[in-house]
Amino acid sequence: MEQLVSFPEREPMLSKRLQNSQQISLDQSDVPNLRACYHCPALETLQIGTATALRDHELQTPIDTDTLIHYMGQPSMRTMILQDMRVVVTDDRSQSRYPPIEDLHLNRLGRLSSLELRRVNINADALVKLFRTCTDLRAFTLTRPSGDRAAVLLDELADNLRNVSCSLTSLTLGYNSVHKSPEITLLPSLRNMKTLLHLQIDPSMYLGRRLCPYRLPNHPVVVTRPASSFADLLPDGVQTLTLDIDMEQVMRLPDYRRDIITSIIGARAHLPNLAEITLFEDEAAGAAAVNMCSCGQCYRQVGRIWRGNPGRRSADETQERREFVKQLRKMDVKLFRDIGDGAGRYECTAWGSA
Structure with missing residues (x-):
């Protein structure tokens, strides 16, 4: 004893x-x-x-x-x-x-x-x-x-x-922000950090966060940036990038992840050393987001994203998805995914259910 x-x-x-x-x-x-x-x-x-x-x-x-x-x-x-x-x-x-x-x-x-x-x-x-x-x-x-x-x-x-x-040379910033009030400020660009090689960040710290308008109607409107502008955050010398994806933002914006990666593809010339991107999507945080949602719109949206069942795509959406996968492969950057289950990350050859 x-x-x-x-x-x-x-x-x-x-x-x-x-x-x-x-x-x-x-x-x-x-x-x-x-x-x-x-x-x-x-x-x-x-x-x-x-x-x-x-x-x-x-x-x-x-x-x-x-x-x-x-x-x-x-x-x-x-x-x-x-x-x-x-x-x-x-x-x-x-x-x-x-x-x-x-x-x-x-x-x-x-x-x-x-x-x-x-x-x-x-x-x-x-x-x-x-x-x-x-x-x-x-x-x-x-x-x-x-x-x-x-x-x-x-x-x-x-x-x-x-x-x-x-x-x-290494920076990790985390939010712990599922269903919390939105920030009154946003993170500015980190391009002045010339020596930074490894960055792990929640993209919503730069882009802003969108919450359920029905569950929290009285919260003030805050400034947000489009997901397509995410590459403006990144320093030129970054080699590895880990994105802690806020699943609540995926619920609000179905193309959230894809728009972020597309912005990085578009800024590839300014990121010559970027070798790999890891998407970290915590299943526990996603489950918490589902449980705390109170409107039917949120339930339907998160079910579509979480179960990997996007429904029937139009011909234009299918073609757009194919072009995105082609661009991703041409970028010569390895894309990994980690769902927070303890099994570690695995390399993506396509874009999953987004």
Whole structure:
């Protein structure tokens, strides 16, 4: 039977683990004691938070930017992963029993190469403070929690990414946005990120999202872009592209996926290094979208898309589909599909049911 350790006894145990470990994973209960350890010379990978997503009504554990910056500045630190946390900027540290991070002789700019914020609620001020500490950040991941409040807006996120645009080679941005209110801002083009090689993104972060007009009639109309303009988002040097398709958008716009790929085909001359595209379509998210729809139009539309039964096509639609498949094969880019069932991705030779 596991022995329970009282709270006062956890601090020295945690400090010893941090000092002697290269990789360590901590849960939310250890967050209050993280400032107890100043010297972690061997620590390379630090993961804070559980991998199991919290429910919407559960409160996320807060962690302040000064604590994160302290560990980013450790001499061997390369990878930091936060899961289901809330990052806050702490201005008043007068009540803390540990000195401010600025007073420590270990204070230095970190050489962190990978920062992953998974289901993390963070605002623009906290994010820019972390980025200013990273002088050589190569990979960045930000996926927001489903119960998202007071988080960074998309235009603010783009402004903050400019601080690491000279070094970033891999970028992952996620929404967790099935049946959430639409954004009041959209992500601008990422073409200024010249070093970016690998991009994973929900296209609706750039294109905007369309929700059910019957179920949510009082939501304000937001600016959206046509799916055919998606290629304007992409940096010229991108090599691999993963698209987290929002199935609700496929319900609203049956040609959503095809229009996105068509825009990439049209911009092929500006994307000379693009080698593969992966479409990630989460079956669980699609099922959630079906269950939450309340109008008959939504049910009929999602049934047509999800069951792969588009009905009888006209001669023009059939010819258009054939031309699209020909263009896709001529583009010399491998197209993969992943339905989120754990089996991994498979290569597409046609366009499936779209």
